[in-house]
Amino acid sequence: MTQQEDKFTILLIADNFDPHFQPITSNVSWANWKISSIKLLDLALDWISLINTPDVPNILIVSSTLNDEDLEEFKRKWAYDFKSFRAVHFENCPSVGQIMREVDSRNLLPKGEFLLIENLATFCSSNLSPQIEAFRNRRKKDKNCVMSLLYSRQISGEKRFVGFETDSKKLLVYQGNRDRPTTEYTKNMFTTQSTIRSDLAPCGIALCSTEVLIQFTDNYDYDLFDQVIHEILVNADLHSQTINVEILPETVMAFTASDYGSLLRGQRLLVHRWCYPQTYDRLPTRVFESRITLRYHRNHVYVPRDEEPPMNSEGTVLGRGNDIDASANLQDVAIDDNCCLGEDVQIRNVIAGHSLKVGKDTVIDGVVIGDKVTIGTNCKIRAKTVIGSGVTIPNGTVIGNNLVLMATPSPQGNDDIESKREPLGYYSWKLLDEPNGHFWRRSQSFSRARHERHASVHSGTSIQHSISIDQTVSSGNENVDTTVPDINLDTEYYFIAFMKEIRESMKATYDSSNRSTPDAMNNLCVEINCSKLANGISPEDLTRGVFSAFLSLPPFETTKELPLVKKLFIEWKNLWNKYYKSTETKLQLCHAIEDAALENPTIRALMPQLFMCVYENLNDMDEVIISWYESLPQDSILRPDMAKLVEWLMEDEDEGEDDESDEEEA
Incomplete structure (x- = not known):
């Protein structure tokens, strides 16, 4: 590897300059904003630390909103995961363009290639090694290729178009976040074979040459990365620069959250383990202020290891010290510490800060909530609402769609937002350059309207704003929102379909006369993998589901068939060797037995013998079983059933260590 390649750097911009996010970043920086109890920058660095170049990369974090003390704290937590870790604070940089110009003027990036992530709320399940290598190889052959944009399959939201040459993958048509697709159409586009797709979305990751920085320096009015992409496309002949499209494999999950709807979708992807190996229960201890990690429970629920769900x-991640009534219902929810939810509260698709208090019979759906918010009894908070920190909502209040409720007026000197004090005591905010004043999503006209308004202000003229604030926010009588509604990511539905299909496949294999032949095992694997791809099942759900399906076969209907169970497990060993190679996958096997034992008394009665069978026939299972057992709650009904076996495994492990010590002494 050359010295230049060793200097490959990840450039991470830790700020969010989009005024749509001002309600949640007005009193806390974007990097310190939390999903449950985890800071957004910690979540980002968790997956970024896995990027392979193919060596451990360098990282440069730049920010104008994090002070030196904040940056030093993140460096302390993450520095040893990178070859080098630099964190730099920039003064008075209100845009991505200003940040990039500052990086260029200070020569902070070595000449060559770098990976750019301009939004912290970007996540990926791949180490990106193939994509980085492909970009480097392309650059060796063609120095005019200055950028590779990474795309992944679109989960939901509005369709965005991308056009590229079919063979070379050279970018021809680009549509940024909610912009109209624009480019300079040329004769060559119609004479070469081209592909236009609307099923892909940019995932917020770009591989770049440092030549890209010059575009920001030469165009001082460029504030957005999208502007540079359009500049290169429109003036390709002038700059002699090209951009390529890199489409990630179907097995890779990658996304970037560019508005509140996609932020909620991103939370659901994380909580349902679509971004494995990044999962809430794998986050390191150092990212938690309490130093207590999260534990995974059934139905994709995560709570601190010393607390019960x-x-x-379902699909919920909680901080510490929460008081939740047994009748409350939570679905796809992330809440920080010390929340209190009353009787029959229903919360769905919500991210909330710490010290949330919600009264009896209140319903909240599709909302982002700040810290120390109090919501009274029998309230209805409708979708696409943002509630800022410190807001109190009285009993019986009904909040309409697409509202922003804040405890304070808009910040002084901020000419993008208009605010009004409402009769119930809070302030409603409106974004001036949006047709309806909404914050939830960026409209196609926003950038143009904002540019025209600022241009008018700077030229000394004035314009009248036709944004009106509703007199009664509880009525919900607003202008019709023409944006595409959020699509609910119903992962549970697809997992149920997956389990039904593989149970049928296993049952058919079991019933056949040649159920244990190599051909039968290969055919079963093919059917399982096809079902996995068809239903978009995550790796962890795959390995847990495969053994759960095995536990549903007829021999497990009675405790009298234990010899047949052992015989079948041994005969299907090739199947287990395909799916249970690593410690993590073997741990999912243990969780599958745990789930089945809690639901089925027969499986619970067979559980110690099942674990012994697994231990005897799969390699390195002793430490896995011990680790799984230790993760069980102290009051779990399964602990007494497994105590003797685990004690024996620990003794056997200790004897092995003693034997090794004796050999070393000899």
């Missing part, structure tokens, strides 16, 4: 919850 709420009764009726």
Whole structure:
């Protein structure tokens, strides 16, 4: 590897300059904003630390909103995961363009290639090694290729178009976030074979040459990365520069959250383990202020390891010290520490800060909530609402769609936002350059309207704003929102379909006369993998689901068939060797037995013998079983059933260590 390649750097911009996010970043920086109890920058660095170049990369974090003390704290937590870790504070940089010009003027990036992530709320399940290598190889052959934009399959939201040459993948048509697709159409575009796709979305990751920085320096009015992309496309002949499209494999999950709707979708992807190996229960201890990590429970629920999950919850991650009534219902929710939810509260698709208090019979759906918010009894908070920190909502209040409720007026000197004090005591905010004043999504006209308004102000003229604030926010009588509604990511539906299909496949294999032949095992693997791809199942759900399906076969209907169970497990060993190679996948096997034992008394009665069978036939299972057992809650009904076996495994492990010590002494 050359010295230049060793200097490959990840450039991470830790700020968010989009005024749509001002309600949640007005009193806390974007990097310190939390999903549950985890800071956004910690979440980002968790997956970025896995990027392979193919060596451990260098990282440069730049920010105008994080002070030196903040940056030093993140460096302390993450520096050893990178070859080098630099964190630099920039004064008075209100845009991505200003940040990039500052990076260029200070020569902070070595000449060559770098990976740019301009939004912290970007996540990826791949180490990106193939994509980085491909970009480097392309650059060796063609120095005019200055950028590679990474695209992944679109999960939901509005369709965005991308056009490229079919063979070379050279970018021809680009549509940024909610912009109209623009480019300079040339004769060559119609004479070469081209592909236009609307099923892909940019995932917020770009591989760049440092030549890209010059575009920001030469165009001082460029504030957005999209402007540079359009500049290169429109003036390709002038700059002699090209951009390529890199489409990530179907097995890779990558996305970037560019508005509140996609932020909620991103939370659902994380909580349902679509971004594995990044999952909440794998986050390191150092990212938690309490130094207590999260534990995974059934139905994709995560709570601190020393606490128990709420009764009726699914797709939920909670901080510490929460008081949740047994009748409350939570679905796809992330809440920070010390929340209190009353009787029959229903919360769905919500990210909330610490010290949230919600009264009896209140319903909240599709909302982002700040810290120390109090919501009374029998309230209805409708979708696409943002509630800022410190807001109190009285009993019986009904909040309409697409509202922003804040405890304070808009910041002084901010000419993008208009605010009004409402009769119930809070302030409603409106974004001036949006047709309806909404913050939830960026409209196609926003950038143009904002540019024209600022241009008018700077030229000494004035314009009249036709934004009106509703007299009664609880009525919900607003202008019709023409944006595409959020699409609910119903991962549970697809997992149920996956389980149904592979149970049928396993049952058919079990019933066949040649159920244990190599051909039968290969065919079963093909059917399982096809079902996995068809239903978009995450790796962890795959490995847990495969063994759960095995536990549903007829021999497990009675405790009298234990010899047949052992025989079948051994005969299907090739199947287990395909799916249970790593410690993590073997741990999912243990969780599958745990889930089945809690639901089925027969499986629970067979559980110690099942674990012994697994231990005897799969390699390195002793430490996995011990680790799984230690993760069980102290009051778990399964602990007494497994105590003797685990004690024996620990003794066997200790004897092995003693034997090794004796050999070394000899």
